[in-house]
Amino acid sequence: MGCDEFYEEMMDRYFDNELTAEEIKNFREHLMACDSCSASFRSYKKAISFQKTKSSFTSSMIGKDKFIKKIRRKKALPMQIAVGFAAITLSFFGTKAYMDFKNIDMRYRMIVDKSVEMMVSSASSEKPVLKGINTASAERENETEKIIKLVNDEE
């Protein structure tokens, strides 16, 4: 078994395509003479070709379609998020604007209501004042009439 390590190394280098032409010649000669090494070499090659066949994979169209569909969905995702975000933003600002408008409307109404109330209250308080003035002047007139009468009587 003296050939083991040396030819194992050589076999590795053979599979790595590292042997020189001279080394390949020597290696072949050894394989012809050594049953153990030639069996090892043959079985390794067979095992590799078995594994090659076993692991060979041909992609299916179904797999490719599935993948491309996923990519399309993922590609569209940021756009969908952006649209969604825009929609949320718009509805938020829309609602805010509506609320503001309503607030303005409310404030406007309050102002109008207040001014109407003020006008009404001022209109209703106008009469008694006028009435007061009227009665005062009437009383004054009566008074003067009385004085004139008194003066006339004394004469």
Added chain:
Amino acid sequence: MVFSGNEKGYDESNRPKRTTEDKFINALKKKDISAYEKLYDEYSGIVGGIARSYLNADDVEDVIQEVFLRVFKSVKRFKGDSAFSTWLYRIAVNVCKDFLKRYSKRSETIVDFEDEEIPFQEPVSEENIEQKIASEYEMESFEEILGKLSEEDRLFITLRDIENLDYEEISGIVGKPLGTVKSRIHYARKKLRNLLQKYGID
């Protein structure tokens, strides 16, 4: 020592080889659908092969989907420090590792009840029977022997002897130094040879 500045020169000498790859990578970064179709066409075979021999299982399609989705998610971060293929195979190896973790979790809880299927076989002519039995025995033995190798040994043999990737690329894929990769491949091959001898295959 005089600094010759040939680092840049070295990069530029590599340029012409890389322009088509650069264009392809840019298209991937831009999420160009046709680039992803090309990615699938060009790399699903080898990614599937790596997955099949590393995992020694058949749900390769799921691995491929996961690998390419990871490419889609992370290609923006690809800076071109290594070849694109090295980067891609590294992702493939990592996805396989994740799948192995999942398998080990599953096997703790699930007992495999799968019956062995007996396929219909054409009757064989007398003179071929011996040969057929021998080759079937060999096939079964190969299956068993390769199953006996560790996942990592199988991966190293796949990358080197089946996919014919060079040592440096393998070192980039598995993230281990060149020397380590060389000795790991040497020992993986030795282990396989010993198993073949043990099973009496020649």
